[in-house]
Amino acid sequence: MLDTDEHWFDDAAGRLIRPYTVSNGRTEPTTRMELLSMVIATGRRPQGQLGPEHAQALGLCGSFTTVAEVAARLSLPAVVTKILLSDLVDWGVVKTRAPDPMADSTNLTVLETILDALERRI
Amino acid sequence: MPLNDGSDGFPSALKLLIAGGFGVGKTTFVGAVSEIEPLHTEELLTTASVGTDRLTGVEGKSTTTVAMDFGRITISKEHVLYLFGTPGQERFWFMWDELSSGAMGAVVLADTRRLEDCFPAVDFFESRGIGFLVAVNEFDTTCRYEPDDVRSALDLKPDTPIVLCDARDQRSSTGVLISLMQHLLAQQACR
Numbered sequence: 001m002l003d004t005d006e007h008w009f010d011d012a013a014g015r016l017i018r019p020y021t022v023s024n025g026r027t028e029p030t031t032r033m034e035l036l037s038m039v040i041a042t043g044r045r046p047q048g049q050l051g052p053e054h055a056q057a058l059g060l061c062g063s064f065t066t067v068a069e070v071a072a073r074l075s076l077p078a079v080v081t082k083i084l085l086s087d088l089v090d091w092g093v094v095k096t097r098a099p100d101p102m103a104d105s106t107n108l109t110v111l112e113t114i115l116d117a118l119e120r121r122i
Numbered sequence: 123m124p125l126n127d128g129s130d131g132f133p134s135a136l137k138l139l140i141a142g143g144f145g146v147g148k149t150t151f152v153g154a155v156s157e158i159e160p161l162h163t164e165e166l167l168t169t170a171s172v173g174t175d176r177l178t179g180v181e182g183k184s185t186t187t188v189a190m191d192f193g194r195i196t197i198s199k200e201h202v203l204y205l206f207g208t209p210g211q212e213r214f215w216f217m218w219d220e221l222s223s224g225a226m227g228a229v230v231l232a233d234t235r236r237l238e239d240c241f242p243a244v245d246f247f248e249s250r251g252i253g254f255l256v257a258v259n260e261f262d263t264t265c266r267y268e269p270d271d272v273r274s275a276l277d278l279k280p281d282t283p284i285v286l287c288d289a290r291d292q293r294s295s296t297g298v299l300i301s302l303m304q305h306l307l308a309q310q311a312c313r
Contacts, residue, residue: 034224035163036135036137036224037135038133038135040132064132064202066135066204068190068204069161069194071163071164072161072162072192077164077165077166077187078165078166079166081163097130097132099135099136099224100134106310108307108310110136110201110226111226111303111306111307111310112307113197113198113200113201114136114197114201114203114303115300115303115304115307117195117197117198117201118195118296118299118300118303119300121195121296122292122293122296122297122300
């Protein structure tokens with residue numbers, strides 16, 4: 001017996017719903033998102049009833065997370081996950097921010113922060 | 123799109139790439155250093171068309187689904203490090219700019235039995251100016267090579283570090299990332 005909480009996923013057959021079904025056939029998100037865009041729930045209550053995938057996606061945004069993590073935990077392709085999340089952004093229940101273009105390998109402070117944190121791990 | 127000035131509380135997600143040939147231990151490496159079990163996702167990436175059978179009038183671009191495994195290390199409240207390995211289509215992953223855009227640096231995992239498998243990754247990071255090092259994953263049965271042998275076999279630049287590691291081991295794999303950060307810092311100091 002399948003449970004909606006189990007993502008309609010069957011170990012042998014894979015996903016039991018075609019990916020774009022959950023996005024209603026849409027292939028483009030309304031908000032541009034990348035794999036490492038951060039998302040978090042705003043705490044606002046959705047107006048009306050969310051569909052199961054939207055509700056699951058929102059449930060994964062209780063603390064800061066990324067599009068990639070939400071996609072992996074929903075077992076959905078990233079492109080479909082972006083559509084679900086951009087709906088949630090449109091509805092005001094999730095906010096997002098794209099990866100920081102300044103936080104790259106040229107930023108010495110960032111590199112040193114990472115180095116320190118890694119050294120503490122061993 | 124609002125920029126990250128730290129005022130809105132969002133942490134920054136930073137990207138490192140774990141590259142190398144098929145079966146060299148990329149996902150094992152990610153799993154060893156990650157604070158979560160490696161996660162899996164698929165992303166639709168744009169590929170510049172390189173074939174001759176392009177249709178007239180069609181832009182020279184196509185999209186391909188690329189499978190990725192990734193892990194996470196929380197650095198601080200402001201920074202979260204993501205490590206992306208590409209288990210699928212390993213021969214072609216370097217064609218996707220989107221995967222490497224915004225990457226701070228990269229680890230090229232090498233298996234001395236199949237050193238040639240990491241040529242594409244080495245070429246790619248060199249051509250894009252992405253800082254990287256080569257980490258030789260020492261499998262039990264592998265006969266050991268000196269780093270200098272690996273350097274000449276891969277025709278690496280003198281300043282590209284080569285380290286040895288055991289991709290299954292958390293300390294060893296974290297040590298590789300530490301070496302990478304030291305290398306990226308040293309590169310900045312030279313500029």
